[in-house]
Amino acid sequence: MDAGPVEGVSSVGNGVQERSAGRNGPSRTATRDVVLAAVRLFTEDGFESTTMEGIATAAGMSRRSLFRRFGSKEDILFAEHDELFTTVAAYLEASPDEPLEAVCSAARLVLQGYLRDPEVTVPRYRLVRAHPRLRDREVAMTARYQAAFSRFLADREGAEGRSLSAGVVAASVIAAHNHVLRSWLRDPSEDGRRVWARFDTAMDLVRRTARTVLAVEEEPPSADRVLVAVYPGGTDREALLRRIGAAVEQDS
Amino acid sequence: MDAGPVEGVSSVGNGVQERSAGRNGPSRTATRDVVLAAVRLFTEDGFESTTMEGIATAAGMSRRSLFRRFGSKEDILFAEHDELFTTVAAYLEASPDEPLEAVCSAARLVLQGYLRDPEVTVPRYRLVRAHPRLRDREVAMTARYQAAFSRFLADREGAEGRSLSAGVVAASVIAAHNHVLRSWLRDPSEDGRRVWARFDTAMDLVRRTARTVLAVEEEPPSADRVLVAVYPGGTDREALLRRIGAAVEQDS
DNA sequence: CCTACCCTGGCACTGGATGCCATACACCGG
DNA sequence: CCGGTGTATGGCATCCAGTGCCAGGGTAGG
Numbered sequence: 001m002d003a004g005p006v007e008g009v010s011s012v013g014n015g016v017q018e019r020s021a022g023r024n025g026p027s028r029t030a031t032r033d034v035v036l037a038a039v040r041l042f043t044e045d046g047f048e049s050t051t052m053e054g055i056a057t058a059a060g061m062s063r064r065s066l067f068r069r070f071g072s073k074e075d076i077l078f079a080e081h082d083e084l085f086t087t088v089a090a091y092l093e094a095s096p097d098e099p100l101e102a103v104c105s106a107a108r109l110v111l112q113g114y115l116r117d118p119e120v121t122v123p124r125y126r127l128v129r130a131h132p133r134l135r136d137r138e139v140a141m142t143a144r145y146q147a148a149f150s151r152f153l154a155d156r157e158g159a160e161g162r163s164l165s166a167g168v169v170a171a172s173v174i175a176a177h178n179h180v181l182r183s184w185l186r187d188p189s190e191d192g193r194r195v196w197a198r199f200d201t202a203m204d205l206v207r208r209t210a211r212t213v214l215a216v217e218e219e220p221p222s223a224d225r226v227l228v229a230v231y232p233g234g235t236d237r238e239a240l241l242r243r244i245g246a247a248v249e250q251d252s
Numbered sequence: 253m254d255a256g257p258v259e260g261v262s263s264v265g266n267g268v269q270e271r272s273a274g275r276n277g278p279s280r281t282a283t284r285d286v287v288l289a290a291v292r293l294f295t296e297d298g299f300e301s302t303t304m305e306g307i308a309t310a311a312g313m314s315r316r317s318l319f320r321r322f323g324s325k326e327d328i329l330f331a332e333h334d335e336l337f338t339t340v341a342a343y344l345e346a347s348p349d350e351p352l353e354a355v356c357s358a359a360r361l362v363l364q365g366y367l368r369d370p371e372v373t374v375p376r377y378r379l380v381r382a383h384p385r386l387r388d389r390e391v392a393m394t395a396r397y398q399a400a401f402s403r404f405l406a407d408r409e410g411a412e413g414r415s416l417s418a419g420v421v422a423a424s425v426i427a428a429h430n431h432v433l434r435s436w437l438r439d440p441s442e443d444g445r446r447v448w449a450r451f452d453t454a455m456d457l458v459r460r461t462a463r464t465v466l467a468v469e470e471e472p473p474s475a476d477r478v479l480v481a482v483y484p485g486g487t488d489r490e491a492l493l494r495r496i497g498a499a500v501e502q503d504s
Numbered sequence: 505c506c507t508a509c510c511c512t513g514g515c516a517c518t519g520g521a522t523g524c525c526a527t528a529c530a531c532c533g534g
Numbered sequence: 535c536c537g538g539t540g541t542a543t544g545g546c547a548t549c550c551a552g553t554g555c556c557a558g559g560g561t562a563g564g
Contacts, residue, residue: 068543164453168431172424209420303550507562510559512558524548531541
């Protein structure tokens with residue numbers, strides 16, 4: 001009994017199978033229709049006040065089947081988010097790009113997943129804001145992406161002990177993504193182009209810091225020094241060297 | 253009805269009051285004793301199998317009072333973690349240090365909180381690993397720190413639009429902290445000095461990247477150049493500046 | 505002593521979640 | 535055409551977390 005029995009059920013990555021492809025049963029209510037019905041009830045009556053019985057009735061199925069297919073009430077709200085994660089994880093694993101770029105593209109994919117489906121993601125955001133438990137769940141989804149990104153970076157960047165920098169970079173990507181995502185969720189009517197521009201800016205910031213991190217990584221900190229200078233394109237070269245010289249002097 | 257009624261209960265920051273100071277009731281079981289009893293039952297019988305009735309009996313109180321004081325079964329497991337957060341948040345708010353240093357010290361305080369109380373934090377880690385729901389909860393706590401750090405940095409670093417970089421820096425601090433924390437949780441028998449050495453290394457990495465981020469912040473990205481130099485500690489300063497000068501020339 | 509207040513415990517109830525079993529439908533070999 | 539198998543479903547019973555309500559008992563203050 002090393003870490004205790006795994007009696008728990010599911011939460012985020014529940015093992016409820018969903019046969020979205022292949023030959024289905026006779027008159028099976030589509031997952032999306034169930035989600036939409038649930039979202040409508042949640043926003044109308046509140047999350048707590050909405051019962052699984054009510055959702056089942058609205059979706060034209062039995063309470064029992066609802067539990068079987070989604071696992072829990074929360075899982076209905078996050079069902080499509082779960083699918084998105086699966087998609088993104090598969091994309092990442094198959095990407096031939098440079099690791100950092102692959103992760104940035106994956107983050108782009110996540111944002112795209114939100115923007116594409118405001119009918120679900122926007123009401124969900126409102127619900128998440130109002131209910132701490134749902135917020136926890138949303139945060140857990142975010143952490144899941146972060147863990148996947150971190151693992152991916154650690155694996156691809158060379159195995160030995162790069163987990164710290166991989167973790168930091170992954171956290172930066174997620175934080176930057178969330179920054180842009182939240183700004184859109186607060187005002188979904190905003191022009192999509194502006195959102196994507198913000199996303200590019202954010203990812204540029206991440207790229208710069210990531211390069212710093214990956215350059216520093218695993219060097220003996222006492223022996224090496226690291227200098228990072230960021231300066232406008234037109235800066236006078238001599239002035240720049242003076243300031244760098246001062247910084248180096250002070251550091252040593 | 254803008255964001256829906258707040259009918260939710262609590263989750264992380266529940267409003268259950270705890271009168272740890274002042275004159276208490278006659279034979280009130282201390283919070284810590286309840287937590288220890290619960291942790292014991294959780295690890296012995298599993299989290300799901302342990303009922304609130306059982307915990308109440310083990311703690312010498314009624315089921316009803318247990319709910320009143322802790323809010324939920326999960327909240328018992330994370331009660332002391334909640335207290336830690338309160339402490340850290342207060343410390344941060346009162347800190348006169350430079351913002352980045354204050355946040356690093358706050359992270360140190362969190363790690364200290366874990367190391368100081370392995371009797372609770374280690375079994376909790378095992379439980380969290382085995383149960384997705386508890387893992388979500390742990391992640392939510394982490395996110396709470398991150399949000400507090402981010403807000404603190406955005407407020408102190410100058411209000412205007414620094415939220416992106418503040419978010420990225422906060423995420424980095426948290427990621428680095430968690431990296432060290434997890435390594436200890438996996439092997440709590442390890443020498444504390446080694447843990448703190450790792451923590452210092454991790455925070456050094458964060459400090460460097462953070463300086464990058466905070467320097468870049470909000471500059472027009474197309475006009476900026478980034479220079480990263482890694483060099484042995486004893487390098488001749490003039491030679492270094494010559495090479496940097498050459499690199500800059502070539503870049504522009 | 506009486507009252508106001510607070511903590512506690514008992515009781516009942518809602519509803520999420522699970523296990524068990526019977527049913528209905530599709531597929532498949534005979 | 536028919537019986538067997540596998541699967542999704544629905545109904546039913548049950549467990550238990552969580553909440554509201556109310557009564558009991560202790561303390562502080564008048």
